[in-house]
Amino acid sequence: MDAKSQQVESQLQLLKKQQSAAEDFLQDLQRQQNEQEWLAEDFARVHQEERESLELLREVWQGAESRSFGYYLADLQEKEKQKWHKIIQANQEEHQKNIYQLETQQQDLQKELLQ
Numbered sequence: 001m002d003a004k005s006q007q008v009e010s011q012l013q014l015l016k017k018q019q020s021a022a023e024d025f026l027q028d029l030q031r032q033q034n035e036q037e038w039l040a041e042d043f044a045r046v047h048q049e050e051r052e053s054l055e056l057l058r059e060v061w062q063g064a065e066s067r068s069f070g071y072y073l074a075d076l077q078e079k080e081k082q083k084w085h086k087i088i089q090a091n092q093e094e095h096q097k098n099i100y101q102l103e104t105q106q107q108d109l110q111k112e113l114l115q
Contacts, residue, residue, distance in 0.1 A: 008113045022098050026095045029095060036084050050073055051070060
């Protein structure tokens, strides 16, 4: 029983280390998400400034090309924003699953150790 307890205890310690590493990685991912959200906000602000500049140009030049370019920029900005959010969400979901699995394994080992 003593050797088995030691093995279970070492597995438990390993799972705790893995969980800690996964949580650290999740925190880094959260930090990256915050940075990307700031970048998205900055991008949106720059995009708004571009739209305002384009509106000024439209007053001077009423061609179809100016309107089309504005719509193109708006579509491009929206696609980039959606792409960032999908990537961030996929990473978060994957790491949440990993943490859940590690917690489940840790609970199982703790139950086994107490028996």
